[in-house]
Amino acid sequence: MRSLPNILIAGTPGVxxxxxxxxxxxxxxxxxxxxxxxxxxxxxxVKERTCHTGYDEELQTLIVDEDKLMxxxxxxxxxxxxxxxxxxxxxxxxxxxxxxVDLVVVLRCEExxxxxxxxxxxxxxxxxxxxxxxxxxxxVVSEEAKEAWDEEGQVVELRSVAAEDIxxxxxxxxxxxxxxMKYHGQGSTG
Ligand SMILES: Nc1ncnc2c1ncn2[C@@H]1O[C@H](COP(=O)(O)OP(=O)(O)OP(=O)(O)O)[C@@H](O)[C@H]1O
Numbered sequence: 001m002r003s004l005p006n007i008l009i010a011g012t013p014g015v016x017x018x019x020x021x022x023x024x025x026x027x028x029x030x031x032x033x034x035x036x037x038x039x040x041x042x043x044x045x046v047k048e049r050t051c052h053t054g055y056d057e058e059l060q061t062l063i064v065d066e067d068k069l070m071x072x073x074x075x076x077x078x079x080x081x082x083x084x085x086x087x088x089x090x091x092x093x094x095x096x097x098x099x100x101v102d103l104v105v106v107l108r109c110e111e112x113x114x115x116x117x118x119x120x121x122x123x124x125x126x127x128x129x130x131x132x133x134x135x136x137x138x139x140v141v142s143e144e145a146k147e148a149w150d151e152e153g154q155v156v157e158l159r160s161v162a163a164e165d166i167x168x169x170x171x172x173x174x175x176x177x178x179x180x181m182k183y184h185g186q187g188s189t190g
Pocket of ligand 1: 012091160161164
């Protein structure tokens with residue numbers, strides 16, 4: 001049994017995963033007592049441990065080797081077995097074992113114009129912007145998560161459109177962590 005939950009922050013590129021993870025970690029470190037949450041950036045793992053088979057020029061993205069990537073993720077998560085507290089930052093839930101993750105937060109940006117502007121400002125090609133817009137409109141990440149984590153309350157969708165959503169979402173996640181700790185008899189653990 002972990003003493004802190006593992007949380008996967010998922011969603012279409014540009015919905016605000018990294019920004020939200022940073023805010024969660026910041027709030028957690030300032031909490032009293034502080035919560036020892038740790039950021040697990042899957043983007044960094046893909047690049048640093050070469051969990052890819054090359055670069056797709058068309059879609060301007062690395063072609064992820066999911067098996068290798070999940071081996072690396074499991075090493076990280078297993079290292080913290082009995083400890084937990086990973087805030088995992090990745091666009092997808094594919095490949096993750098359900099037992100590794102206690103809560104999946106899918107960030108959503110329903111305001112398509114806002115997401116379009118965020119993606120375009122990164123210099124993405126039209127095709128890549130469109131692919132990501134379609135994924136967001138059809139709720140692809142959310143559907144995938146709900147298929148795997150079928151226990152009630154394990155997948156939550158949070159709106160990430162305006163700047164104030166970031167803080168509100170981070171506060172909700174930190175509050176959820178506190179509740180999880182109480183429920184699992186970890187109430188006084190920092
Ligand atoms: N809710 C929001 N309100 C205002 N700006 C936001 C919001 N969410 C994200 N942004 C802005 O959008 C940009 C992308 O955010 P961020 O890098 O956190 O997204 P991401 O989901 O982690 O993307 P990727 O999957 O490509 O890593 C940043 O400039 C961030 O400041």
